[in-house]
Amino acid sequence: MSYWFSKMYDSFMKPLEKSRIGNIRKHLVSQQMGILLEIGSGTGANFRYYKQAEKVVAVEPDAAMMEQSFTRVKEATVPIELVNASGEWLPFEDNSFDAAVGTLVLCTIPDPNRALKEIRRVCKPGVPILFLEHVRTDSPLLGPLQDWLAPLWKRLCDGCHLNRNTLELIQQNGFEVIKVEKHYKNIFLAIEASNEK
Numbered sequence: 001m002s003y004w005f006s007k008m009y010d011s012f013m014k015p016l017e018k019s020r021i022g023n024i025r026k027h028l029v030s031q032q033m034g035i036l037l038e039i040g041s042g043t044g045a046n047f048r049y050y051k052q053a054e055k056v057v058a059v060e061p062d063a064a065m066m067e068q069s070f071t072r073v074k075e076a077t078v079p080i081e082l083v084n085a086s087g088e089w090l091p092f093e094d095n096s097f098d099a100a101v102g103t104l105v106l107c108t109i110p111d112p113n114r115a116l117k118e119i120r121r122v123c124k125p126g127v128p129i130l131f132l133e134h135v136r137t138d139s140p141l142l143g144p145l146q147d148w149l150a151p152l153w154k155r156l157c158d159g160c161h162l163n164r165n166t167l168e169l170i171q172q173n174g175f176e177v178i179k180v181e182k183h184y185k186n187i188f189l190a191i192e193a194s195n196e197k
Contacts, residue, residue: 017178020183021132024190025049025103028130034098037122038103039087039115040105044069047076054078057097061086087115099123103132106166108159116173123195129175131191136163142185167191 006111026049029036033052041047041058043063050056058080060066068162073080080083085091087102087109106112119129137143146163153162169190171177175193 018102021188024132024181024188028103028132028190028192029101030158031097032101032128032130035096037090037092037097037100037119039100039119040109041066041069041082042105044072044076044080044081046101046103047072047080050076050080053078055081057081057083057092059083059085059087059090088118090118090122094121095124095189097123097127098126099130101130104134106131106169107161107164110159112164112166112169113173116169116175120174120195120197125195125197127195129170129193129195131166131170131193132188133166133191134162134188135166135186137186139185142187146187 016022025046029046030051032050034054036053036056038046038056038058041060042062046056046091047058056076056078058069060069061084063084066084069082073082083091083151087105088111100123102119105169106115111128123129123137134145143163150162154160167177167180170191170193174196176196177191177193179192180189
């Protein structure tokens, strides 16, 4: 990830976090228990919302993003273990985790199918798999606009795919989708799924 994007990320996201995204994050993760996996933890935006977990293992491949998360690790109310690794190659044993969380991450991972297979592998059967992702909307106006903006967006936002159909990818990779909440004209989805093996 480019250094400038990492440094600007929190400032860029602040208005969204205050208006609604922070509450969506809190709703997704605050009640999760046991040993949790977070994929693409970035600057640690979720860390303050974990309340019931025994421990959170937070995977982040970008050193600059991880460095920014150190303060949030110290402020968290549950133990956070940072691991510098890619979502496509998780350095954990099979069936290690009691839940997995990914927020605004599958849009940027180069091979999301590989990452989803790894999440399935390292999580126990039947456990919650939770995502907050932006996706391509079916809106006849906004969908084509996302397609048109996607190449420029990808360059400006360090590989982020503005128009990726993430819900479909999650379903195709064997997760049972239990609940989907739509936000911001259906561009953001809060997805609650189960790891069915």
